[in-house]
Amino acid sequence: MIRLEDVHKSFGRQTVLDGVDLEIERGKTTVIIGRSGGGKSVLLKHIIGLMKPDSGRIFIDDVDIAQLNDRDLNEIRKKFGMLFQEAALFDSMTVGENVAFPLREHTPYREDEIRRIVSERLQAVGLTGVEEKMPAELSGGMRKRVGLARAVALNPEIVLFDEPTTGLDPVMTEAINRLIIDTQKRFQLTCVVISHDIQSIFEIGHRIAMLYEGKIIAHGSPDEIRTSANPVIAQFLSGSIEGPIKIV
Amino acid sequence: MNAISAALDGLGKAMMSYVEEMGRILLLFLSVMAWMFRPPLKARNIFKQMEFVGVKSIFVVVLTGTFTGMVMALQGYHGFRMFGAEALVGSTVALGMTRELGPVLTALMVTARAGSAMAAELGTMRVTEQIDALSVMAANPVKHLIVPRVLAGVFMVPLLTVVSDFCGILGGYFVGVHLLDINSGIFIKNITKLVDLGDIYNGLVKAACFGLILSLIGCYKGFNARGGAEGVGRATTEAVVLAAITILISDYFLTAIMF
16 A cells, blocks of 8 residues: 655755655554654655655555656545644634535535535534634644544545644543544544554554654554564653663 | 955855745746646635735825825925926826836835735745645645735736826825915826826836735745744745845836836
């Protein structure tokens, strides 16, 4: 489904991705863990073509997207939905217009049909009667839910989540995790989640990959990761300040 | 010697970065041209921007135009009176407004009002990942965000210039005829005799160029903003400064070519 081969990316003299190899399975949730500022978001942006690698290949269904022009890349992007860290709702539009945006862009549906889908998607994330609200009027958790409704509006095959639970209270974190699990099951989605919330990782992930110093140092089932003998992973999961991960 | 070479080095670097920046803005312009003619037209976005750039700028443009015309009449009168040519005040105001001050002052006011807002809005969209969200949804950000703003700039600045020209001449008439007692008939006759349509048209062509410059630079700076609230603030300031400088420099060359 998604395959990264020897992906390198540097910004100036700082190397962020240093030969990433990763295969993401269809219909599963893969969580990518790693340190803050360790390149997880950069990796996610490569998967959806917002950034191009300095070298290496990124395959989506056997198409190398690093080589595509904008038009072909846009065709591939229609398979994707993405929930951004701060939801990235268009603040000049109402909630309803936000969720309707991809539908208006890419489908020939009539207005009443679009309105029906919008309210259905919002209901699926537990929101009703918020269509006319502006994003600024919503709480952080609500914005993320609207972001998720917008991300799945076009029935994508793949949904990317950039730190979906960062900055939320424990109850809302659990609610968002449930929502990710339910949405993944219902639409049989391939999900890629970036997170460093340890509890959430094991709750939602079918597969877990750890990015460290620009490389994927481990990739396996939650149990394999939990019992890993790798000192980096052990330190990361325990949150200890003693170990190979240096605090800078 | 070292100080001189360091100064030259700094000057060279500043020039290079200005030229590089202009090159990137030109590339953005080409991209805008390419996306402008690709359907769908997104008329709603375009009219929304036209309202923001045009309709909502009328008040400041009326105010600056009127007072500029008034002060020109006042200054001109004192100068012309020395050799008894007060009758030329009207035509001086009209020529000055239509050829030069109408387009330039309008463009500078719209830069301050709308160019800065374009940079701030797009900059905020950039740092809050809204522009990335557009790309992810396979919607081209240039088509959605920049094309409507550039079109609004190119069409609305000339229209605002017409308003500014009119108000300037009216302000000049008020000061010249009502306060300084110049004969109303002579005031108007000299305007119609010395100002031809070419003066007005060329002024409007200039205004369209300025509209393109201010909207393109505002969008470019916002689109490439980095680094949170501070980055957006920096982008906004840079947009206004760069657009104002570029308008004034290009004004000279446009004038040299057209008149």
